[in-house]
Amino acid sequence: MKKLLERIKLCKLPPPQRRSLPYECYWEDSILTQEQERIFSNQWLGLGRSDRLENPGEYEVFELCGQALVLIRNQDKELRLYANTCRHRGAKLLDGTGQCQAISCPFHGWTYSLDGNLMHAKTMAENPSFDFEEHSLIEYKLKELQGFLFVFLGNKPTDLSKQLGNFSELHQPWSMNELVTTRRATFEVQCNWKAFLDVFNEYYHLNNVHPTSIDNLYNKPEEADKTTGDFASQFGFTAGTGALLEVDQINALPIMENLEAPWSLGARYSWIFPNMTFAASQEAIWVYEASPITSMSCRIRQSICFPKNTTTLPGFKEKSQSYYQRLDDALDEDIVALENQQKGLNKSTSLQGQFSTLMEANVATFSEWYANKII
Ligand code: FES
Ligand SMILES: [Fe+2]
Known part of the structure; x- marks a missing residue:
């Protein structure tokens, strides 16, 4: 096999010739280490809403790319993100979700x-060489854009803003x-983190996996x-709404205020690289x-949001x-497909196939972006 x-x-070829990522990118631990260095430590990562x-x-409290983190609102209602580790001897500070007046180490x-x-x-305070200010929590840079x-x-x-290019304009x-977020869920899937994002972004599997x-x-x-930042986006028309099962279309909630055609007649699928x-x-x-949890498993966080007026x-x-x-x-169906894909990918004999140019457009864009980052 070639190096x-x-x-x-092959992931950088023009879309009609472009190939999917080499399969060890979906299971080899050394690639995950490379991703930590070249992607997760080097890129703004999405944290939901x-x-x-x-x-x-x-x-x-959550883990992101191996880091234990706690997201919290301060007294001024600003969000802060800290490493979930005590500055004394490293104990985990908080668990799950909740509300507190202060963060107290157990x-x-x-x-x-x-x-x-x-x-x-x-x-x-009795120790003259102890400086309280030197023992603040480790804080990470946090930014918000369009919620x-x-x-x-x-x-x-x-x-x-450079990373996101024309994201705001397009959305x-x-x-x-x-x-507003009305439901949030967390779950694990036994597949590489990229495979989960791949399947969400392609139309090619729909009639096989969600018939x-x-x-x-x-x-x-x-x-x-055409995107100018590190993201991919594709719009498609839907018969009714893609947010409900075929049998439940009668329960459709109102179209968002000010949303006009063609956007009111379909769904836009966007992938903010990497995660x-x-x-x-x-x-x-x-x-x-x-x-990623390991190179062959990932943790997924899901949010669903409606306009406040709708709620x-x-x-x-x-x-x-x-x-x-x-x-x-739909997720149950995707997870069966993803875990089956992972079993096939784990065989070192797998080779890279070509994409469906139209139906896997976002995945092909990610593959090129990833290829440029990882080598
Ligand atoms: S580890 Fe000692 S107070 Fe937190
Ligand atoms: Fe799917």
Whole structure:
């Protein structure tokens, strides 16, 4: 077999000739190490939606690309992101989700303000060489754009606006800032993190994997958009809404205010490289963040969001259940396909095939981007 470097060049060919990523990119540990250095520490990473934590002290604990993190709102209602590790001897500070007045370590009781400053550390004031200010929580750079959160885990933050190019312009019709998260879920899938994002972004599997749930809703997509940042985006018309199962179309909620044709007649699938993707339909968006656990497993966080006005409509609670059901059902089908794909990919005899230019456009764009980053 040709060397990895030679095979990865096939991912940079023009789209009609472009090949999928070399298969060891989906299972080899050394590639995951390379991804940590060249991608996850070197790129703003998507963290889902900012509205999910609303009030001072509300927090969410999670892992992203091997880092244990805690996202929390401070007293001024600003979001902060800290390493979830005590500055004394490293104990984990918080678990799950919740709300607190201050962050208190369960081991010896060091207590930090919501701004990450060490406020109490018993007996340490007696030590003249102890400096409270030197023991603040480790904080990461956090930014927000159109309600999406981004973190930079490396030491040299790059320019987020450059990374996102014409993202805002392309997504402006959906009034992303007006959306609220109504359900958030976390789960693990036994596949490489990239495979999860791949399948969400392609139309090619729909009639094989989702023949009776959602396939008939999706028309052949339009040509993918020209993007200037590190993201891919493709719009497609739908028969009804892609956010509900075929059998549940009667439960459709209103189209977003100010959303006009053609956007009100379909769904836009966007992938913000490397790790966050979402679909924007007429009445909702649903977002996935992927993070590797191992080279062959990943943790996925899912959010579904509606315009605030929609969430106050009578019947929203019942109708929104149909939206959650659509996500759950399609996901169950995707997970079977993904875990089966991973079993095939794990064989070192796998070779790179060509993409369907139109139906796998976002995946092909990611492959080229990834190839440029990884070597
Ligand atoms: S490890 Fe946190 S107070 Fe000791
Ligand atoms: Fe799917």
